[in-house]
Amino acid sequence: MAKVTEQAVREALATVQDEERGGDVISLGMISGLAIREGNVAFAIEVTPEEGPRKEGLRRACEKAVLGVPGVTSVTAVLTAERPAERPGAASGAGKGPAAARPQAAGKPALEGVKHIIAVASGKGGVGKSTTSVNLAIALAGLGQKVGLLDADIYGPSLPRMMGITGKPTSPDGKTLLPMENYGIKCMSIGFLIEEDTPMIWRGPMVISALEQMLRDVAWAPLDILVVDMPPGTGDAQLTLAQRTPLAGAVIVSTPQDIALLDARKGLAMFRRVDVPVLGIIENMSYFTCPHCGERSDIFGHGGARETAEKLGCDFLGEIPLAMPIRETSDAGHPITVSQPDSPHAGAYRAIAEEITEKLNAGAGAPKGPRIVIE
Ligand code: ADP
Numbered sequence: 001m002a003k004v005t006e007q008a009v010r011e012a013l014a015t016v017q018d019e020e021r022g023g024d025v026i027s028l029g030m031i032s033g034l035a036i037r038e039g040n041v042a043f044a045i046e047v048t049p050e051e052g053p054r055k056e057g058l059r060r061a062c063e064k065a066v067l068g069v070p071g072v073t074s075v076t077a078v079l080t081a082e083r084p085a086e087r088p089g090a091a092s093g094a095g096k097g098p099a100a101a102r103p104q105a106a107g108k109p110a111l112e113g114v115k116h117i118i119a120v121a122s123g124k125g126g127v128g129k130s131t132t133s134v135n136l137a138i139a140l141a142g143l144g145q146k147v148g149l150l151d152a153d154i155y156g157p158s159l160p161r162m163m164g165i166t167g168k169p170t171s172p173d174g175k176t177l178l179p180m181e182n183y184g185i186k187c188m189s190i191g192f193l194i195e196e197d198t199p200m201i202w203r204g205p206m207v208i209s210a211l212e213q214m215l216r217d218v219a220w221a222p223l224d225i226l227v228v229d230m231p232p233g234t235g236d237a238q239l240t241l242a243q244r245t246p247l248a249g250a251v252i253v254s255t256p257q258d259i260a261l262l263d264a265r266k267g268l269a270m271f272r273r274v275d276v277p278v279l280g281i282i283e284n285m286s287y288f289t290c291p292h293c294g295e296r297s298d299i300f301g302h303g304g305a306r307e308t309a310e311k312l313g314c315d316f317l318g319e320i321p322l323a324m325p326i327r328e329t330s331d332a333g334h335p336i337t338v339s340q341p342d343s344p345h346a347g348a349y350r351a352i353a354e355e356i357t358e359k360l361n362a363g364a365g366a367p368k369g370p371r372i373v374i375e
Pocket residue numbers: 122124125126127128129130131132158232284285320321322323324326327328330331
């Protein structure tokens with residue numbers, strides 16, 4: 001089969017005219033985030049929020065044109081209403097002491113009706129970031145707060161499975177999506193909106209636009225806390241997301257090995273770069289409790305996160321053991337915090353949730369210190 005090249009796709013798109021703007025979509029610079037994986041092509045068409053509703057025809061025309069390119073088997077084109085980009089707030093974050101949360105990050109439009117947004121991040125995938133996000137969200141709700149959970153892990157959305165939610169969100173007014181709900185948590189995930197076999201080739205600006213829509217075009221309010229399960233890693237997409245979301249703070253999930261590999265430190269550095277306070281580090285899969293004899297083994301070595309947190313001047317929020325019931329319950333859609341709320345594992349999540357809540361409340365309304373911006 002013919003290999004699909006970027007040039008061939010661009011040439012096909014150059015035949016599509018936007019009558020309203022008077023030109024083709026390539027010359028007008030409307031295409032972004034073009035990604036090609038074998039025969040699957042994805043891209044975004046950048047329009048203004050006002051134009052959005054009128055551009056469905058243009059979107060279809062773009063898809064049709066690209067489908068005509070030899071070798072192309074599927075096309076995903078999305079309209080994105082880009083908001084003006086901000087400059088990264090390069091700030092004097094490094095070396096700051098333990099962070100107190102702030103109500104909203106400076107300069108970013110707040111989400112109306114949402115008191116605090118926190119990010120749950122990790123230096124790499126597979127450390128249990130989603131499991132932690134889900135259990136933390138439920139534990140935070142258990143403290144009497146209204147909680148939302150946004151699955152921004154666009155590369156491997158696991159919220160639908162872990163929260164036991166199926167089906168698609170609806171939009172009665174055609175503008176705002178209603179979040180899905182289970183265990184008292186309002187949830188949104190790209191996993192609800194795409195078919196499971198849709199190729200995950202969204203990258204760069206497309207990822208950001210999709211996430212911004214999930215943040216701003218979903219009826220979240222009223223919420224006390226919105227937990228954002230970030231995409232794993234510390235690349236451009238993560239940095240931009242951290243920079244554009246009005247985050248009150250970030251929590252970094254790490255395994256003991258991951259600490260040794262410095263991945264968690266990269267996460268810390270990323271948030272500091274964009275002036276988001278790090279609320280602390282959670283050590284996941286910290287130790288193993290034998291289900292038969294109850295003996296605790298520190299199979300990966302233990303305590304690395306606490307030491308690293310101390311060294312880097314950020315707080316240590318707690319440790320979660322490597323435990324079969326944590327895996328089984330979250331993978332089956334009944335996280336341990338709802339299915340076994342009296343277990344010590346649920347207690348560990350609850351203790352972390354209490355500490356996070358305290359920090360958020362302590363930070364709310366606190367006067368901001370001076371901020372040095374390096375131009
Ligand atoms: P990430 O979001 O970092 O990619 P996940 O939360 O999807 O990671 O977790 C990866 C796998 O590890 C899942 O199968 C999950 O059930 C399991 N897992 C996560 N945390 C624990 C834990 N503390 N004990 C046992 N299994 C865990």
